[in-house]
Amino acid sequence: MLYLDNAATTPVRREVLEAMWPYLTSTFGNPSSHHTVGEAAAAGLQDARRRIADVLGTRAGDIVFTSGGTEADNLAVKGLSLAAIHRGRHLVISPIEHEAVAESADYLRRLHGFEVTTVSVDGTGRIDPADFAAALRPDTVLASVMAANNEIGTVQDLTALGGIARSAGVPLHTDAVQAAAWLPLGLDRLGVDALSLSGHKLGGPKGIGVLAVRGALPLEPLVHGGGQERGKRSGTENVAAAVGLATALELAEAERPDASVRVGALRDRFISRVLREVPGARLTGHPEHRLPGIASFVFPGTSGEAVLLELEQRGVVSSSGSACAAGSDDPSPVLLAIGIEPVVAQTAVRLSFTASVSQQELDDAASAVVAAVDSVAGIR
Incomplete structure (x- = not known):
């Protein structure tokens, strides 16, 4: 065969499985527990966070572990928008976004009164920067544009779009799930303020993702509870999967x-x-x-x-x-x-x-x- x-899912790499194994066996503690077993797990989690941050050119504190790319997109679109609701209720997306972005935007429209502007794409799936600029308004609190489309493979000119968004004072989020194994991912290099990743698209395990979001941006959590991930996403972290994602991302980047x-x-x-x-x-x-x-x-x-x-x-x-x-x-x-x-x-x-x-x-x-x-x- x-x-x-x-693009749907990749096999888990052997190096990833080997990196995960200790955290599925001997180093099994809850990273929130304040004893030696928990602290060993916490150390592994923090090391994974730092390694991912290094690839993305950001700080370890800007990395939020999620259950996958879908949750990372939801947290970005809903969390960043709701945290900025005092400034406005307007979003900008494209018509070729992943369902996680499109449906999150629709949720904000239906339940929170947001207006969503969908910027058109040309016959190849690219956004015209002039159209993107025209869509931004004083009350726009977030724009979300996929780095590379999961169905047709089209890569957006995020550098140009990011410059436009930055000049307008609008945070730009990108779903980089498909781009991760193929394109440079640095937030500054791409010109974005938040970026979503998923482990199983680049040789890592399923059930783990990341939202990298600049620390200066307020983020309303979607999952409440014990205050893990610096209060941005509660729930006991999947340490083994986080280590696996970090390993897969480093291998892909190399x-x-x-x-x-x-x-x-x-x-x-x-x-x-x-x-x-x-x-x-x-x-x-x-x-x-x-x-x-x-x-x-x-x-x-x-x-x-x-x-x-x-x-x-x-x-x-x-x-x-x-x-x-x-x-x-x-x-x-x-x-x-x-x-x-x-x-x-x-x-x-x-x-x-x-x-x-x-x-x-x-x-x-x-x-x-x-x-x-x-x-x-x-x-x-």
Whole structure:
């Protein structure tokens, strides 16, 4: 089996499992307990926090551990907005945000009277900085723009958007869950004030995420209780998973410069062959400003689900898009936002890779895609 659905989840790396093991066995204490067993666990947690902060170019105190990327997005959008409600009730997002951001914004609209402005994207999924600037208002308390889209792979120009937001005095949050293994993540380098990550998208375990948020920004907690995470997220911390996330993030960051170039070249070769050999195939997302690890298409005249089943019969596992929307019969909002017709949007197929993917694997995958679409469409 060739697993090419890494945008949904990645296998846990062996180095990560080995780093976690002591905190699942001998160093099992509650990090809030004031005795030697608890203090040993607390030391491991604090070390993981520091290591993550180093990769993100921020302070350890700015790192909040969560249960994953979804909770990190919720905490960012709801927590930062509610803490600033005295300044205004206006949010700015894009139409291709992850459901965790989009639904958090809708929650604030429905229950707290916020107004949400959705900045349009072009046919490749990119935001025009001028449109973003025009959406910001004196009462805007937060803007949230995904660093790289999980369905089509498009990478935003966060540096430009961050400069605009900073000039307007508006905090900018980014969901960097998909970007983590491929793009530089420093808050200053990206020009953002808050950033969400998830462990299982980069070789870490499921059930752990991070919100990095600048300490100067007030943050209203969503989970109340014992006051863990400096009062920003109560609940006993998952020390082993936090250590695993720190290890996975460090490994990904060390490999990123070479992996991005190598996998990007393999991705381009793969995309070119599919577009050349599959009649009518269309690439979704930006042809250049896209993640190295995502190749996404629509195949008009087919059924995306049927193509996926054919691919699996040929030993290739992939998906139609976001795993968080699995089971929905509706066309992807992301594909609709970039102007793809609903009937065509339902033919989407996304293949996503890790840094270790080989040319042979992608050559085999391309052959499988060509054969699968031929079988479903019956056009060759």
